[in-house]
Amino acid sequence: METKPNLNVEAFEQNSVSNTMSCEFIQTLINNYRNNHLAFVKDRLGIDDAHSIHFDLDTLKKFISDIENETRKNAPNATDQDLGIRFYYAAYPKKEDWDIMKDTPIGTEYAERHTLVMVPTMKADDGEGNMLPYDFNPLSTSGEGELLAMASARNSRLEGDIISQNHGVLNPPNNLKVETF
Numbered sequence: 001m002e003t004k005p006n007l008n009v010e011a012f013e014q015n016s017v018s019n020t021m022s023c024e025f026i027q028t029l030i031n032n033y034r035n036n037h038l039a040f041v042k043d044r045l046g047i048d049d050a051h052s053i054h055f056d057l058d059t060l061k062k063f064i065s066d067i068e069n070e071t072r073k074n075a076p077n078a079t080d081q082d083l084g085i086r087f088y089y090a091a092y093p094k095k096e097d098w099d100i101m102k103d104t105p106i107g108t109e110y111a112e113r114h115t116l117v118m119v120p121t122m123k124a125d126d127g128e129g130n131m132l133p134y135d136f137n138p139l140s141t142s143g144e145g146e147l148l149a150m151a152s153a154r155n156s157r158l159e160g161d162i163i164s165q166n167h168g169v170l171n172p173p174n175n176l177k178v179e180t181f
Contacts, residue, residue: 023181030181041114050113050170052179063165067120070138070163075122084121084133089114090166109173118165137162 034051041049067085071078093100095111122136139162171179 027181045112047112048172050115050172052171053116053168054171055165055168059165059168063118063163066163067138071120071122071136074138074141078122082123083136084123086119086121086133086135088117088119090117091115104167106167110170113170113173115166115170116168120163139163 030051038049038051041047064085067083071083091112091114092106092110093112095108098108098111120136120138121133123131124134126132137160
């Protein structure tokens, strides 16, 4: 029986090669978004939508650490290679529907704007021998965590809290003057 190593929380090697993209390529991608998607939202929906979001490193490191620590407790056979993060494009509700946001510090100036929601993933066999990244709740105490796609197939509605990350600094409504692209 093969045993999987425990999650490794040590820092990446100092000698590893950084991922890069050219400034021109980044600008092209951003311009495509702004000139198409963002312009469509403004023209059709009348929303001065967000075009960027900022998360400080401490927030991201804590989010990753929370995933690793809770997975280590509740799905001890998972490895670093099994885990990931899915970024969902999302939008805040309309002001008149803001009551769902009552337990958050997020203000109504964010109403209807795009945001991101980050959810942990864990690879699992899809039943056909393919290891695929499923949305994952590291807080589940089932012994293997809870793969949300499989849970939603069993239950018509998912409930409870999962480790996730949302609210960064959206621009707009925050009018950051320090963006480069």
